[in-house]
Amino acid sequence: MGLVVQKYGGSSVADAEGIKRVARRIVDTKKNGHQVVVVVSAMGDTTDELIDLAEQVSPIPAGREFDMLLTAGERISMALLAMAIKNLGHEAQSFTGSQAGVITDSVHNKARIIDVTPGRIRTALDEGNIAIVAGFQGVSQDKKDITTLGRGGSDTTAVALAAALDAEVCEIYTDVDGVFTADPRVVKKARKMDWIAFEDMLELASSGSKVLLHRCVEYARRYNIPIHVRSSFSGLPGTWVSNERPQGLPPQVALRLAPHIASQGDRPVEQAIISGVSHDTSEAKITVVGVPDKPGEAATIFRAVADAEINIDMIVQNVSAAATALTDISFTLPKAEGHKAMEALTRAQSVIGFDSLRYDDQIGKISLVGAGMKTNPGVTATFFEALSNAGVNIELISTSEIRISVVTRADDVNPAVQAVHSAFGLDSDSDEAVVYGGTGR
């Protein structure tokens, strides 16, 4: 029986009852013989309430002070959780991110973890305690200031501690049952996966799946920490995210592989195995129209965007019409950063020398994720056929080794996801998933 890191989100500890329920689950894990480290988020709406207070006193709250403020939320939930555990007759101690040794850089509001030195956690465990750690927060290496890790920070704290403590698993408790083949709110027949590989989860996360953030999965993959995403309400097994399919799971047949190749193992190199369909309507598209088609233009454009600290997603450049020697470059980015990007490009117009800018925030992105896609043309064909049959027009296309994404009108996203999910046999009433490749289909 090894060490288990468990992470509970804000909805799991939203009130005293929730905290007591979580405390019982933690104690059960401890009783099963595990050492337990728990990472906890702020209770329910606490963070939003604190942000609201901050906006009342200052329109643009300062980063350092904003982090100091927000970290009060986890301090409350972790202390209450430790009390609730002690009330069940088990020893527990709570630790701030700083006390737990979560060392970060100094970028307030979105700090990155640069080291984890969990000496106090180790000592607490060795003394028989359950250790409760504040998620989402750390302390900066140079200035010793309190920092927060930004979106999904608590998941990242959990994985980072699991890595530093050499845990056997990092359990992420949430309000859904696991990772699904598509968003169950859009696709009623979406299935819960019992396992997904790190690579596929990374692509799902970066293309719209919100169960786990890219950054947390990336961290887990780098240190090879298996993640188990599960519900804090149901107690059912959830979805494992790891390099290899865990041994305890039932063989991966029916749902994921056609029966005749199941014997070849979990991930046959020659077959495409579809993990799921994700979608994202949080992005906007900017098109830079009439860019001179000469070397260095794209670099100038994206340097201007990068200097404004904007993360871009897809980039597409059309072939230029020979007659004009002008081309159009489109890219997608978070809607929230659209205004800033348009300003940055407008400022750089004379340097870049483009004609005009177009801004479109009524778009959506649909992505299909699965291994072996690139070497299986049938996947791409089936994907586009499904979209075509659903009457969905495609505006941009982008592909990677294990993902194919298209941008469509926002209104088309839901029917597109449903059509693709169905076309690849992922619906829960299908007998088996479709497998392309070596089988010749």
Added chain:
Amino acid sequence: MGLVVQKYGGSSVADAEGIKRVARRIVDTKKNGHQVVVVVSAMGDTTDELIDLAEQVSPIPAGREFDMLLTAGERISMALLAMAIKNLGHEAQSFTGSQAGVITDSVHNKARIIDVTPGRIRTALDEGNIAIVAGFQGVSQDKKDITTLGRGGSDTTAVALAAALDAEVCEIYTDVDGVFTADPRVVKKARKMDWIAFEDMLELASSGSKVLLHRCVEYARRYNIPIHVRSSFSGLPGTWVSNERPQGLPPQVALRLAPHIASQGDRPVEQAIISGVSHDTSEAKITVVGVPDKPGEAATIFRAVADAEINIDMIVQNVSAAATALTDISFTLPKAEGHKAMEALTRAQSVIGFDSLRYDDQIGKISLVGAGMKTNPGVTATFFEALSNAGVNIELISTSEIRISVVTRADDVNPAVQAVHSAFGLDSDSDEAVVYGGTGR
């Protein structure tokens, strides 16, 4: 222009408006050329809300976790206050007790400060910042755990920082105008003092005055830090508490000294100068009846009480009747600890060998505080005459160098305070305070 430490209580920062008002006051002080360190309590009811949450998850919250929980309150207020100041165009940084170098012992919920190492505060000041420090909290020297200082902890934080930073004054902002000659809710004609000596303030604090706690005044006296108690709402000068009457104040005539001795200085050795009348109805009285009148009995009784960690106040032992060789010992203690004390004594009954215990929580204490009292019998006589004229019966009497206290029925407290305040010429429509002593009256 030196360094000023300002402390704002929870009622001053109860909401966003309060925080912005306090921020303006702080910025005004900075603009006047001072370096400013601000100690802040949790917003309004925050602490009570956190205690309520703790009780929901655990009937007896653990000390260490309880401290972790409560300190979230100051974290919120200090970060918001720093933001509000920055929003006024001035630099501010907030610091937890630990970051500010408030080092304590390990007694959770009522830790004592054992050292203050404000290196980060000094640096922040030198860089032109206003430093905002969480009151009420510190970090334990041995285990590096978060501690809280118990009642009045924020005042003590402020005085301790003022001492460590060699501040020229520690301003305690509160919701009253200063220290009064009696509780203005009981004595309508109570006067605000413009100055009171440390010793007198200590006696007032330990005999029921709630403006400043004994512990904070004691700390200030030890390091000779002048305290200025004033209202955060009115902006008027308040009451100075210090060794010597500050030079900037108007001469201390009329109100405090008869004119013919004013020329002798602030505190003529031979005269009694009455500071004020305090009262306290938070205590109960326990009488141990029929104690064998032999050496060691009192020690046994109070060891039993001390072992239960109960603070006692007055102790009175009557002379024993020779015939029985038995005596009664009475003492007062906080009502909240009455039950625990009765249990401890009952357990020790066979060892001590007393007859019975009497518990009385319908008592009140009235105290007169002023220098030179003991050598001026007229003070005591006037005091008892005033009580007698008001028809107040006295149950216990206790005196110190500069204080005389009596215990009466709780119902008699208000008329007793009014009578004494009036008899010593402290009422605001009196021409002058009464001075006993060398003048022969």
